[in-house]
Amino acid sequence: MTPNRINKLVVIGVGLIGGSFALDLRRAGLVDQVIGVGRSPENLQRALQLKVIDQAETDPAQAVQDADLVLLATPVGQMDAVLACIAPALPRHTIVTDAGSTKRDVAALYRKHLADSLDRCLPAHPIAGSDLSGAAAARYSLYEERKVVLCPLAETAGTTTTRIAALWQACGAHLVTLDAERHDAVFAAVSHLPHLLAFAYMNSVLDRPDANDCLRLAATGFRDFTRIAGSHPEMWRDIALANRPALLGDLQAFRHELDQLIEALQASDSAALAERFARASAARTHWGKA
Amino acid sequence: MTPNRINKLVVIGVGLIGGSFALDLRRAGLVDQVIGVGRSPENLQRALQLKVIDQAETDPAQAVQDADLVLLATPVGQMDAVLACIAPALPRHTIVTDAGSTKRDVAALYRKHLADSLDRCLPAHPIAGSDLSGAAAARYSLYEERKVVLCPLAETAGTTTTRIAALWQACGAHLVTLDAERHDAVFAAVSHLPHLLAFAYMNSVLDRPDANDCLRLAATGFRDFTRIAGSHPEMWRDIALANRPALLGDLQAFRHELDQLIEALQASDSAALAERFARASAARTHWGKA
Numbered sequence: 001m002t003p004n005r006i007n008k009l010v011v012i013g014v015g016l017i018g019g020s021f022a023l024d025l026r027r028a029g030l031v032d033q034v035i036g037v038g039r040s041p042e043n044l045q046r047a048l049q050l051k052v053i054d055q056a057e058t059d060p061a062q063a064v065q066d067a068d069l070v071l072l073a074t075p076v077g078q079m080d081a082v083l084a085c086i087a088p089a090l091p092r093h094t095i096v097t098d099a100g101s102t103k104r105d106v107a108a109l110y111r112k113h114l115a116d117s118l119d120r121c122l123p124a125h126p127i128a129g130s131d132l133s134g135a136a137a138a139r140y141s142l143y144e145e146r147k148v149v150l151c152p153l154a155e156t157a158g159t160t161t162t163r164i165a166a167l168w169q170a171c172g173a174h175l176v177t178l179d180a181e182r183h184d185a186v187f188a189a190v191s192h193l194p195h196l197l198a199f200a201y202m203n204s205v206l207d208r209p210d211a212n213d214c215l216r217l218a219a220t221g222f223r224d225f226t227r228i229a230g231s232h233p234e235m236w237r238d239i240a241l242a243n244r245p246a247l248l249g250d251l252q253a254f255r256h257e258l259d260q261l262i263e264a265l266q267a268s269d270s271a272a273l274a275e276r277f278a279r280a281s282a283a284r285t286h287w288g289k290a
Numbered sequence: 291m292t293p294n295r296i297n298k299l300v301v302i303g304v305g306l307i308g309g310s311f312a313l314d315l316r317r318a319g320l321v322d323q324v325i326g327v328g329r330s331p332e333n334l335q336r337a338l339q340l341k342v343i344d345q346a347e348t349d350p351a352q353a354v355q356d357a358d359l360v361l362l363a364t365p366v367g368q369m370d371a372v373l374a375c376i377a378p379a380l381p382r383h384t385i386v387t388d389a390g391s392t393k394r395d396v397a398a399l400y401r402k403h404l405a406d407s408l409d410r411c412l413p414a415h416p417i418a419g420s421d422l423s424g425a426a427a428a429r430y431s432l433y434e435e436r437k438v439v440l441c442p443l444a445e446t447a448g449t450t451t452t453r454i455a456a457l458w459q460a461c462g463a464h465l466v467t468l469d470a471e472r473h474d475a476v477f478a479a480v481s482h483l484p485h486l487l488a489f490a491y492m493n494s495v496l497d498r499p500d501a502n503d504c505l506r507l508a509a510t511g512f513r514d515f516t517r518i519a520g521s522h523p524e525m526w527r528d529i530a531l532a533n534r535p536a537l538l539g540d541l542q543a544f545r546h547e548l549d550q551l552i553e554a555l556q557a558s559d560s561a562a563l564a565e566r567f568a569r570a571s572a573a574r575t576h577w578g579k580a
Contacts, residue, residue, distance in 0.1 A: 127509045147507060176507065182500070189495055190508040194515040196551055197487060202570035204540070204547040205479055210472070215577055217437060217466065218480040219417045223578070224514040225484040230574035233567035240555055240563055250494070251552050255545070257494040261486055262541050265530055273530055277523035280492035284520035287505055288513070 004163065005030055010067040011053065012037040012060055012082055014044060017099045017126060018073030019052040019138025024171040027140060036135075037063045047135035061089040069167075072098035072106075077238030079106060083113035090117070097122045097164050101187065101235075102242040103151045103180035110153065118155035122164050123180060125149040125187070126173065133232045144172035151180045188246035193254060195236055196247070198229035294453065295320055300357040301343065302327040302350055302372055304334065307389045307416060308363030309342040309428025314461040317430060326425075327353045337425035351379040359457075362388035362396075367528030369396060373403035380407070387412045387454050391419070391477065391525075392532040393441045393470035400443065408445035412454050413470060415439045416463065419481070423522045434462035441470045478536035483544060485526055486537070488519035 009025065011018040014036040025031040036053030037060050038044050044056035057063040064070055064086045072079055079100060090096070096114065100106040103123050110121040126148045148168040152161050165175055178186070205214050240247055264272035299315065301308040304326040315321040326343030327350050328334050334346035347353040354360055354376045362369055369390060380386070386404065390396040393413050400411040416438045438458040442451050455465055468476070495504050530537060554562035 127507065147509070149507070182503070186500060186503050186507050189498060189500075190504045190512045193494075194491065194511055196555075197491060197548070198515060199567050199570040200547045200551050201484065201487060201544060202574055203566060204483075204544045206569065206573055207543065207547070208479060210476060210479075213472070213476050214480045215573075217417065217439070217476050218577075219419065219437070221419055221484055221518045222480045224517045225488060226574050226577075227514045228511045229570045231567075231571060233564050233571050236567050237560060237564040241558060241560060244555060244558065248552065248555060251548070251555070253497065254491060254494045255548065255552070257490045257497070258487070258541070258545065258548075261490050262538065262545070265486075265534060265538060265541070268531060268534065270527060270531060274523050274527040276493060277489050277521075277526050279496065280489040280519045281521060281523050283496055283505075284492055284516050287508075287516075 004166075005032065006068045006167075008033050008035065008067050008069075010035045010037060010063050010070045012063070012070065012072050012086075013074030013078070014038050014047040014053055014135045014138070015073065015133050016137040016139075016142070017128065018071055019047060019135050020128070020140070020142035021071060021073070021099070021126075021167075021171065022052055023138055023140050024143060025167060028170045030167065030170055035063045035067070043135050047138070050135060050138065052135055052138045060085045064090050064094065066091065067094045070094060070096045072096070072100065075232070075235040075238045076100040076102050076106060076242045077234070079109055080112075083109050087113040090114070092117065093120075095120050095122070095160055095163060097124050099124065099126050100242075101125060101191070101239045103149075103183045105242040107151065107153055107180045118153055119157040120160055121153060122156050122160050123151040123153065124164065124168075125151070125183065126168070133235070141172065143168065146173050147176050148173040149176045149178055149183055151178055151183050184243050185246050188243050188250050192239055192243055192247050193250045195228050195231060196240065196251065197254070198226055199236070202226055202229040294456075295322065296358045296457075298323045298325065298357045298359075300325045300327060300353050300360045302353070302360065302362050302376075303364030303368070304328050304337045304343055304425045304428070305363065305423050306427040306429075306432070307418065308361055309337060309340075309425050310418070310430070310432035311361060311363070311389070311416070311457075311461065312342055313428055313430050314433065315457060318460045320457065320460055325353045325357070333425050337428070340425060340428065342425055342428045350375045354380050354384065356381065357384050360384060360386045362386070362390065365522070365525040365528045366390040366392055366396060366532045367524070369399050370402075373399050377403040380404070382407065383410075385410050385412070385450055385453060387414050389414065389416050390532075391415060391481070391529045393439075393473045395532040397441065397443055397470045408443055409447040410450055411443060412446050412450050413441040413443065414454065414458075415441070415473065415477070416458070419521070423525070431462060433458065436463050437466050438463040439466045439468055439473055441468060441473050474533050475536050478533050478540050482529055482533055482537050483540045485518050485521060486530065486541065487544070488516055489526070492516055492519040
């Protein structure tokens, strides 16, 4: 089914996620006009040059006039202010969705600011993160074969969900539906916790007196393990704070697992080490092959 | 300078590391005959089929007769037994080197078993790990542009070092020389610690009641962060035990860093989180570009 065309798409936060969404929809012939909104004039200028957007705007309230669809693609920490700003200016027919990495908090923000048009709101999360950011990171086919999690509110109209789903599918994405709470629990475990561990690990290396030797001799294991430590600091601060309860639980669970490993190593308990490593190794080797 | 040809190369442990070394030396025309030694007849058979080795042998003492060069490429935990076995049979002229991931313990084993021929011994560590193992993982050019750390003993003859160095260079590797203690400290930090963290993290995910949802929705961040959790369990048990003191120190340092992060998150200390993430992110983004 071909999704309805969008006359005016407003992307608030023109980076990897929002920019790549706009590029794919335009290529698919599904959007006429893309308005990019952001706080950085340099980034908006770059987005114009790269033809990710047709028009740049710094005032979100101004941008959303006549919009058919608004995608909030800023870090989650900015969404409260953005929604407060656009709410009074938003046309009644406009659909609002987002690409926030956490969903309970974003769902609460829709309720806070757009209580009268929740039928037109759909919290969503495209799983296509990267350590890259900014308009220059936007690219075609980012969402090909990727998952997009939709977390409809009880009030979200079926037509709203169908319309957004069709757009993500036009980008090549596979859809998954989860309630916001389950979403946040799963992504605390598989995304937010690894990011915090990678940041902490990287800092523990930098604290060493031989940090330079370490960085010079580090190889592919280090490269892959720390890739996500290169991620956007403010974005991850926002995510950590937004998903704080789930993430704190997972950090404690990890710490417990780590303490048991430390204990086994302190005791030179060869069998316990081998057993723990084998369990992890078998699961990781099997992962993605099922 | 073209290295001297080797009439007979004995590779004890025919996996990714030993097998790839043999493949490259043969392609370079630097070796006449490759004898593979191992405990698994299936793996040796596979190595013969893939022409990684010319001849398979299960008795190391038998294999090293007339050898010009012996490469110990087993997990470090097996090297004590292997050296004990070959020591009485080893010809006086034979050079012995290894590819062990830890170096203080291997240096001590050379002293224990080959005290009279330390001039012919060179502890070494090619930095080309992988989550793959076995003869089927061996491949050409594994060492191209990779680093190989040489840790000569005080007794190692310059001619021994020169000869081994020439072989690794013929494989395309860059050489680094470090004493065994510094080697072990650096690799505890950049390799052994990340492996233990990846194993622990993977197990903490598996312990969750929603582990299946987690594994189904995990994406590229998870994929890269956990790649090394797919590594060989016994090999990593051996490495962890062999480098226990350095690794325990690093585990404690990491745990301290993690606790500070947990504390900042518990206190919702936005500035502290952003500062820690930014430090890690800047260093990781800069890494490899210097």
